[in-house]
Each structure stands twice: as structure tokens, then as C-alpha cells.
Amino acid sequence: MIKLEIEKEQEGSKVTQCVAASLPELQKLNLKKMIKTGDIKLNGCRIKKDFEVEDGDIIEVYVPVEYERFPLLDVVYEDKNILVVNKQPGTVVTCTAATPNAPELMSMVINYMKDGNEYSEESGCIPFMCFKLDIYTGGLVMFAKNAEYFEAIREAIRQRRIKRVFRAIVKGCPEYERGQFQHFYVKDDKDNYRVAKTKLRGSVPIYTRYQVVESNGIYSIIDIEPVTQYLNQERAHMEAAGFPILGDNLYGDMKANKKLGIKYQALWATTISFDTGVNNMLEYLNGKMIQTEDIDFPLVNFD
Numbered sequence: 001m002i003k004l005e006i007e008k009e010q011e012g013s014k015v016t017q018c019v020a021a022s023l024p025e026l027q028k029l030n031l032k033k034m035i036k037t038g039d040i041k042l043n044g045c046r047i048k049k050d051f052e053v054e055d056g057d058i059i060e061v062y063v064p065v066e067y068e069r070f071p072l073l074d075v076v077y078e079d080k081n082i083l084v085v086n087k088q089p090g091t092v093v094t095c096t097a098a099t100p101n102a103p104e105l106m107s108m109v110i111n112y113m114k115d116g117n118e119y120s121e122e123s124g125c126i127p128f129m130c131f132k133l134d135i136y137t138g139g140l141v142m143f144a145k146n147a148e149y150f151e152a153i154r155e156a157i158r159q160r161r162i163k164r165v166f167r168a169i170v171k172g173c174p175e176y177e178r179g180q181f182q183h184f185y186v187k188d189d190k191d192n193y194r195v196a197k198t199k200l201r202g203s204v205p206i207y208t209r210y211q212v213v214e215s216n217g218i219y220s221i222i223d224i225e226p227v228t229q230y231l232n233q234e235r236a237h238m239e240a241a242g243f244p245i246l247g248d249n250l251y252g253d254m255k256a257n258k259k260l261g262i263k264y265q266a267l268w269a270t271t272i273s274f275d276t277g278v279n280n281m282l283e284y285l286n287g288k289m290i291q292t293e294d295i296d297f298p299l300v301n302f303d
Contacts, residue, residue, distance in 0.1 A: 006057040014050045015042060019061055034061075073108045077290045081149045082142060083109060083127065084272060086292045089136045089264040093129055109143050118145060130154065131164065131269075132231070136247070139166065139269025140292055152281040157229065161275045161282075166224045166234050167213070169266035169297060170243040171253055173220040178211040181241045185230050192250070193232055195240035206230055208237040219246065223270075235267065268295045 004022050013021075016031040019040065034040045035047055041060040042051060053059070077084040087093065091103045109127045113119035119126060128150035130142040144150035156162045184196045186203035196203060207227040214221040220243070226233040235251045238244060244252035247262035273289045276282035 002061045004059040004061065006053045006055060006059065008055045010053060011055045012052050015040060015047070015053060015059060016050050018053055018059060023061065038062075073112050074294070075112075076140060076292050081145055082130075082153070082285075083112075083145060084140055084142045084290050085109065086294055087133055087138055087141045087269075088296060089138045092135045093133060093141060105141060113145065124148075130157070133269060134232070134265075136264035137267045137269070138296060139267075140164070140272050140290065141269070142272060149281065156274075156276055156282055160227065160229075161277065163225060163227075163271075163273045163275070164229070164269055165271035165273075166226070167268050167270045167295060168222055168224055168234070168238065169246045170220050170222055170238055171218070171246060171256055172243045173215040173217055174210060174212060174222070174241075174243060178209075180207055180209045180227075181237055182207050183237060183240055185228075185233065185236070193230065193236055195236045197240065204228075204230075206233055206237060208233060208241075210238075235265070266297050268292075268297065270295065 002023065004018060006018060010018055010021075015035065019031055031040065032050055035050060038046045039062040041047065041062075042053070043058055044060065074086040074088075075083065076086050085105065085108075087105055091105055094104060094106045106127065106129065110119060113125070113127060125146050127143040127145060128147065130144055130150065130153050131140075133139060133141055142153070144153050153162065183206055184199050184203035185206040186194055186196055186200050188194045195206065199205075205228070209225040209227060211223045212220055213223060222243075224234045224238065226237070232251070235245055235248050239248070239251040244256075245265050245267050246252065246260065247257055247265035248267070249257055252265070270293075271289060271291045274282065274285040274287065276286045278286060
């Protein structure tokens with residue numbers, strides 16, 4: 001439950017207007033329906049209609065769990081050119097036809113920039129997504145605040161000067177504490193990306209580094225660096241190497257996931273590091289490492 005206290009300048013506004021203004025990520029929900037079902041209350045009481053509010057009123061909002069857990073944007077790093085936020089599982093970066101009603105990170109970032117008076121379509125100051133994360137993968141997502149820096153970041157990623165590290169819980173444990181897997185990346189007949197151990201027609205070589213953090217022999221916590229950074233590389237490559245990520249029902253072990261009751265993959269983008277060099281737009285980020293320790297993994301007993 002989220003409590004909103006009405007201020008003097010909001011007096012005379014409707015309940016739904018105040019909720020939408022204070023919690024823009026809830027705008028896709030039917031707020032009037034939430035009033036009728038008792039999920040929005042005014043001063044501790046259920047209301048029948050969308051009343052006008054007064055100074056000092058308290059609105060209580062009982063929102064769906066995926067919104068309630070993470071109702072506000074979790075900003076990990078920000079400067080005048082980029083924004084890095086910690087995305088939670090269940091939040092999409094941008095909505096698609098398959099996820100029309102999911103909480104959307106891009107909308108949150110747009111509203112965040114508007115609140116800071118940084119958003120301007122006329123001057124090109126709008127957010128651009130630099131990395132993709134699946135709806136059920138959590139972790140750091142970077143946005144450029146304008147097209148110029150987006151192009152610079154995209155080129156640095158292409159040159160492998162910006163790197164990401166993921167933390168994951170996998171089934172099994174690699175033989176060595178640290179190492180690198182090398183296989184081939186190819187699209188299958190169902191348009192899903194898969195990893196093959198031998199070169200196939202249309203495949204490209206991929207490289208993924210890993211380091212074991214903790215293991216009980218059955219499950220392991222590992223750090224994964226997808227060197228070549230293809231879509232879903234970290235998930236597909238770990239499965240191909242024999243260490244599927246827990247909770248991953250596309251590339252992982254569905255039987256193990258069901259047995260453990262895991263609802264989303266135990267995969268989190270924890271680190272973005274910059275090796276951008278000098279004499280370029282991203283020089284000020286050279287050597288910088290952005291990290292989060294706020295990881296919401298499914299519980300697995302390592303004792």
C-alpha cells in the first residue's frame with residue numbers, strides 16, 4: 001500500500017489525477033475501476049466515485065504486487081548525459097504487443113526527466129535505451145539522455161569499450177573457478193537464438209567469461225561477462241555449457257524450476273564498466289564502474 005498526502009496546490013483535483021501525477025508508472029491501470037474495487041481509498045474510507053480532494057487528505061493506493069514492490073525509479077547513477085537505473089523483474093524496458101500492461105521502464109524514465117525539466121522533444125533531449133533486458137531479468141539498464149550520446153555509447157558498445165557483468169544462480173558448477181566459454185550463436189527455426197558447440201551455417205562465434213562466487217556443488221552463484229554481447233547470450237550460453245540459469249524457462253531446466261517454485265530467472269545485470277579512452281565524448285567516464293548490490297534473487301539454500 002502506498003500513501004499519498006494531498007498538498008495545498010493539489011486541492012480541487014480528482015483522486016485519480018493525484019494518483020496518476022504522483023505515481024506515473026500506474027497510469028496504464030484503470031484507476032477509476034480501482035476506486036470501485038476499494039483499491040484506492042480516501043482518508044481511510046472506501047469511496048464510490050472519483051472525488052475532488054482537499055489539502056491534507058490521505059489517498060491510499062493498493063496496487064498490484066509488481067507495482068507495489070518497486071513503485072519508484074531506482075536511479076543508481078546519473079549525470080547530464082546518461083541515466084542508469086536498477087530494473088526489477090516484471091518491469092519491461094519498453095512495452096510490446098506481448099506485454100501491453102506491464103510496468104514500463106521507458107515511461108518511468110520519461111516522467112523522471114520531465115520532473116527534472118530535462119525532457120524536450122524539440123531539442124532532442126529524450127531518453128534512448130542503450131541496453132535491453134528481458135522482462136524477468138533484473139539489473140542495470142543505461143539510458144542516454146540525447147541522441148548524440150546514444151550514438152557515442154552505441155559505438156563504444158560495438159567496440160567492446162563498455163562491458164556488462166551479470167550475477168546468476170546456475171545449476172551445477174564449472175570445473176574451474178574462472179574461465180571463458182566459446183561456442184557459436186545461431187537463430188533456430190522458431191526464431192529463438194541458440195548456442196551450438198560447432199560452427200553452423202549462419203552462426204557467429206561468441207565468448208562468455210565467468211567466475212564462480214559461491215557453490216555447494218548443486219547450485220552456484222557466478223558472475224557472467226558476455227564478451228560479444230548478443231541478445232540473450234548469457235542465458236543461452238550458460239545452458240549450452242551445461243549450467244542453465246535457475247528460473248529460465250526458455251533456455252534453462254524447466255523441471256528444476258518447477259520443483260524449486262522459481263517464477264523468474266535468477267539473473268541480474270550488476271555492473272557496467274567503461275574503458276572509453278580519451279579524446280572522445282565519453283572520456284569523462286573512462287575507468288568508471290557502475291554497480292548495484294540490490295539484487296532480488298529467488299531464494300536457494302546453499303547450506
